[in-house]
Amino acid sequence: MEKYRILVTGACGVTSRSVVRSLNKSKYFKNKCLFIGTDVCYNEYGIYEGLYDKVYRVPKFSASNYRAIMQQIIDENNIEYAIIIPEPEVLYWSEHPFNVKFLQIPPIFAKSVLSKLNLYKQLEGTGLTPKYQTIDKVTLSDANNVKLSYPLWIRDYSEGTTSGMGSFMPKNYEQLKAWLTINDKIDTFMLSEYLPGRNLACFLLYHEGKLLKYGVAERIEYLMAKVAVSKITGNTSKGKLLNDENVFHVAKQAVEEVINQTGETMNGLIVVDLKEDNYNTPKVTEINIRHVAFTSSFANAGLNFSEYQMLILTGQKQLISNSLTNIFPENNIILRDVDGLPIYQSHYKQLQIGEYI
Template identity: 70%
Template sequence: MSKYKILVTGACGVTSRSVVRSLNKSKIFAGQCDFIGTDVCYNEYGIYEGLYKKVYKVPYFNDPTYRTIMQQIIDENQIEYAILIPEPEVLYWSENPFDVKFLKIPPLFSKQVLSKKSLYDALYGKDYIPQYQIISRKDMLNSESNIKLPYPLWIRDFAEGTTSGKGSLMASCYEDVKAWAVINKGIPYFMLSEYLPGRNLACFTLFSKGKLLKYGVAQRINYLMDKVAVSGITGNTSKGKLLNDKKGLDVALDAILSIITKTSETMNGLVVTDLKEDIKGNPIITEINIRHVAFTSTFANAGLNFSEYQMMILTGRESEIPSELTMTFPNDNIMLRDVDGIPIYMEHYNTIQIGEYYG
């Protein structure tokens, strides 16, 4: 009989499945968990992959029936713990918790970081926030004089919970701006922001009652099916690596603590700060995610298992979490991922040259 009954929301998504795989690698929790998934089931593959004991199709969090249905699932399966992934759902649980154990992200903090605009507004004046402008679709079409930033620039949707480069384009001239406004008729307002040419970073930070317990920094290098997205960003990394880089952490921590001080809350839970380096190599914040991202399982493969630490906190074993804040990774490590396969982590990687082989 399984010892831990864990609800995983957004179960069919890449990130939720990454969390489950990470727990299946844990020396503490592997083979000890019943995973019960809930999802709107847009991605049906996740239903049948076999990671969960059950996957329930549920409505979106803002549907009037959501709470009743979720409570029935919790009761029927005797759920004790929950790991929450879709960001609007994370915020809902933070404000309207169910009677299970989960890492509760501070609700005011969550609201502040849920959209790029509110995040940038909260950190206005910091040197790690990009130049940006909010502009209506109408003004974008009316005149180039309404564009206040130099080219190239990013155009993006900035709605709450927006992911995977939705509504995003790197514009090199006003003709690009106008064309994007014409194509995206359903987006009334856009964010324009400076183009950042450097590395794309993700900084994981795990907090418990205001204390930073663990962190890890990863680099996204290439994306799956990047040619199908105009932005070149699909949200799913095909090639990346784990970094020994504290610059990203320093920026992420300053931003998180600045916001949490303004909201007068105590930081708790796992957040992932996305950063892009400017032309000088300075990390600039692009967003803060109040959830895991898909790099979770790669960190676990390397021995830094954020999902395991999260469950250790929830099960009263926080004191057993190793005191080191992070790990040191080989500089030549790599993460490789394909549409039909789970991520591969290699500690030592060399590009194969013509005439060479691997095997």
């Protein structure tokens, strides 16, 4: 039979590969897809891993020849569907779509949440985000200009930043000054209140204004955390799938607050990042307009967001169950390592000394 011809951008990244693995697990799409990847190819491992039928090296979305090259790839490979992963590229496709089927994020919404600063401004006064201030290096040279209490969180807040770029938790002004010296290429920072609780992610899949599926996960530990001063590298080594309706409702409220302001109809898959404060209240820290690497772990547990996405695009939405989410075993665990695929264990028990598996 003719295969579904799917373009996957950012193909060499962890998240895009997670999407492809999820579709390879789907009873509807396994062995029925031809995957064409495009990427700037900083991570060459993804080129040779074997997940894609082809991987094209392309310029950044902002390059003058990007559109012509992408159109040529679409035409040469008769691309029908696309899954867009790098966030600035998602915004580009939302504003300047190609003639293929993809879940188009509303463009004003996408622009409104692409940077933390824009998002926090949109949610000003709702109590959904942590306290924050933006500040430049010159202003930070005076300790009195820091309006938040220590410890606090400092990071780069420019559009599309990932993996905790420029992030650190200074416990006093001297540590903050030292961090500015180290990160001399970042001119402006966001300071925000430190949230000590759980680090959470909530997947939300919309189609034409209707929420179809959601899933909540917790990031517990990070790959190579020892090499990052913040201990956060953006890639989870240990996590868990949660049955937490409160986190879901906070995430959904944040999305609805923004979409109500933009006046658009919500569409597409997004992931809301949250962290709990001292009172275990989830605060929204970020809205990702794309999948994140938890995608394949959800698929391993039977909640396959990539599958649902393609069922929508292929006109088979009726095959998506009416249940908004799955119920996961309380003692499940997600494990990832640098050289291995993610492992999902539905019933996890830590080995004691002398025990074996």
